[in-house]
Amino acid sequence: MPWANDSDLANYGFLMQLQEAQLPTRVEFILVRLTLVGVGLSVVGALLSVFLVCYVPVRSDALFSICNMCIALIGAQLAFAGAxxxxxxxxxxxxxxxxxxxxFLSMHCWAMAFSIHLVMKLFRILHGKRAKRRFVLVLTGWVAPMVVVATTAVLAGDGYGDQRLCWLSVDNGSQWAFVGPVCFTVTFNVLVLVTVLVVQYRHDVKKDLAGGQIVKNALSSIITQLPVTNVTWLLGLAPPSYYAIQYLFVIINASQGALILTCHMLCSSQIRNLLKTRFQGVEMAEGQKQNGQGQQLSKSNSTGGTQSLEMDIVGEGLKPVRFTKKGNES
Structure with a gap:
């Protein structure tokens, strides 16, 4: 059959679809416009997130993962807009x-790398060995998707570039080379999020916090981590005829960079305080270095008072899990 790719800009929804479907013209028109607006907001949000990470000197593996995730997201969405x-x-x-x-697969793998960071921090895996931790994160975020893409290209090369869209083919099942890893990473991220919430709840109960504060801490963790769990990508598995779910999928995931900026950056009191300090040109007071939430602000004299932020983005107040010699949590 002769090559016949004559598609216009596709909507975001086709990335997760497992069956071919022709949407009504009106629905397709709305989804494409939502995609354009969302991608524009997302690229701006992701760029600002990367800028914040670079502007605020950070030693945190969490923001290292988020920064790389945003870089992958920017590249993916710019490529999507032109493909x-x-x-x-x-x-x-x-x-x-x-x-x-x-x-796109790298963006999801960096989301999983963020969850791997949380696991390593909670259970003190490779504690004090930053180079090895970063190696694990880079291996997960950049190398693993490369292996998947290379394997798919070898085994199902004809599935690259469908008759209608420049994407994996639904007919020969090569679409699962994307959907499968996405489902795996999302499942892993959700399990880690649940683990974080359980550990945080036990920590808050041990501190004898009020019920309202416990709920507030849990909501803070969920809001902070939800944009990087990518759980909303599972909405794309709904049948294309479910138009409301298609709208929701496109609105949320096409604007993911903006959500990361809002929930993971601007909602961080530590980043806001450090930015305020830098904008005002005032040295952080010694008593402000420890804010009582398990997160530290420190100064680096070697850079002329430049401050560095060691972030524990596991929800407000969550501390690492510690074990006694008998294996019990301390």
Missing amino acids: ENAFPEKIMCKFSTAALHYL
Whole structure:
């Protein structure tokens, strides 16, 4: 069959669809416009998030993961915005599909790397060995998706660049090379989030906090971590005929960078305080270094008073799990 890719900019929903479907013209028009607006907001939000991480000197593995996740997201969404318009040639569409596959998959793998960081921090795995921790995170975020894409290209090369869209083919099942890893990473992230909430609840109860404060801490953890669990990507598995779910999927996931900026950056009191201090040009008072929530603000004299932020983004007030020699939590 001759090459016949003549698609306009696709909506975000096709990335997770497991069956071919032709949406009504009106629905497709709305989804495409929502995608354009969401991608624009997301790229801006992700860029600002990366800027904040670079502007605020950070030693945290958490923000290291978030920064890389935002970089992958920026690349994926910029590639997405151009993939369906500029490649009438089949070979270029295949290259575009491979790039999209790798970048979107890398974004999800960096979300899983963030959860791996939480596990290592909670259970003190590789404690004090930052280089090894970063190696594990980079291996998860950048190398693992490369292996998946290379394997898919070898086993199902013809599935790259569908007849209608520059994406994995639904007909030969190569779409599962993206949907499968996404489901795995989301499941892992949700399990880690539940573990975090349980540990935090036990920690708060041990501190004899009021019920309202316990609920507040739990909500804070959920709001902070939800944008990087990617759980909303599972909405894309709904049948295409469920238009309301399709709208929700596109609105939330196309604007993911903006959600990360809002929930993970701007809602962080530590980042806000440090930015306020830097904008005002005032040294952080010694008594402010410890804010009582398990997170530290410290100064680096080697950079002329530049402050560095050691963040424990596991929800407000959560501390690492510690074990006695008998294996009991202390």
